[in-house]
Amino acid sequence: MEDTAPHYTPSLEKSRGIIAHWGAGLDKRWAPLASSLSELSLSQWNVFKREGLAQSNALIGRVSSAERGLRAGMEALQQLLSPGAGVGREGCATGEGTGLLLLGEPGSGKTALLFAAALVAAGEGRGPVLFVARRALQSLPPGWKAGAARDPLKLQKIHFLYPPSLRELLQLLSSMHERAAQPPSLLLLDGIDEYLAETSGAQACAHLAALLVDTAAHFSGCSGSGCGLLVTMRGPAEAEPEAASLQLTVLQRYLPTCLWLELEPPDLAAAWPQDSEQCFRARLSSGPGFPKQEWSLSFGHDGEMAISQVSCQASQHPSQKAEPSSPS
Amino acid sequence: MTATLPTVLEEILGEIAATCGEASEVPDELLLALKFIFGPSAIQALDLVDRRSVTRVSSPSGRTIYQVLGSSGKVYVCFASCHYCSCPAFAFSVLRKSDSLLCKHLLATYLSLATGLCQDLSVSNEQLSGLLLAEEDQEQA
Known part of the structure; x- marks a missing residue:
């Protein structure tokens, strides 16, 4: 043939x-x-x-086209940092409940950004925000103080759930549709890696990711205004076991848009105002061959978050230069 | 189903849905296109459709999943919003090796929807939760 x-x-x-x-x-x-x-x-x-x-x-099996994912991710980041816009609407903007995967080393601001997103979504007058993590937050993220001071009612709309094992997390997600009186506007999972450490199988990883996407899609259908999905994961270590690498590949199949977070290098961080507590760099990627977007984030002592876009670095690959920077 | 499919498959499914309304028969060129894209699993999937193996299970909460009765007699679960099937072929060929787009059960699900040959089943919310979890039980068994 x-x-x-x-x-x-x-x-x-x-x-x-x-x-x-x-x-x-x-x-x-x-x-x-x-x-x-x-x-x-x-x-x-x-x-x-x-x-x-x-x-x-x-x-090659990316569930969403990279272009659509890229747009969703940019919108997600911009929206979660501009009150009144709405993280949860990212799904509607793209016509599907595309989630966003936040990747970074410990201390790179994943939880802080997730929490900031929770506060923004809680202030929108839509459904509650579900914040799922393996254990209670050890310390309050920077965004907490400012958000709480401005509007205590916001915090009441954030429901914290702490399933202690993968099994219980799967049970929680499977049964969420039974009792949600008001469909949530945002579903957040902090530290999916802590649950995936219990298993090495691609199937179990796919089951969890698919269940997350399917649950968010279900709530999107219920409310008509969309239910966002944000998941954080510890970035892959340098000497990375094969199982963890496979898990990340499987996760990206369901959450094709990734936001990589890292601490801002000290020389660049010095350019920020003196009262900035922490500076982070956020890189958005939706797949190989697509232009990368970068932002700088900083959290001040008062919990205020500042964001600015970093000019896109010139691509090192000639083939990528040929790509249109804003696909239509 | 809102899962994003390759454009080629979307076009084929759209044409199948359009033609099946009149003749309840899938034209040869569309069958050939399926065969072209999916290889041997296209025929297996069409076989599953012919045997009415795909059931749409829904509960009062509005949550929906698909159950596919495999040729071995095992029942697999396919999700409505994204590509996920609980069968071993999906784990191996799609997830691990990335050399297939879909397993035959997922393809059969899309084809059954396009041809209107899905069975319907209503269950309680609790039963549907159990089905969403079912894959985990099989692993532990």
């Missing part, structure tokens, strides 16, 4: 592995139709060609 498929071009090689067995698997039931196969393959390849990179991303 190799000879009947002369339509490969170098740019399609990526897709080829996925559907490599298409021709080899032909059996006798299909013999009458086989004559038109070469025409079909041409037209199908033209579809792949037309769709270009976005298509091959979809083909």
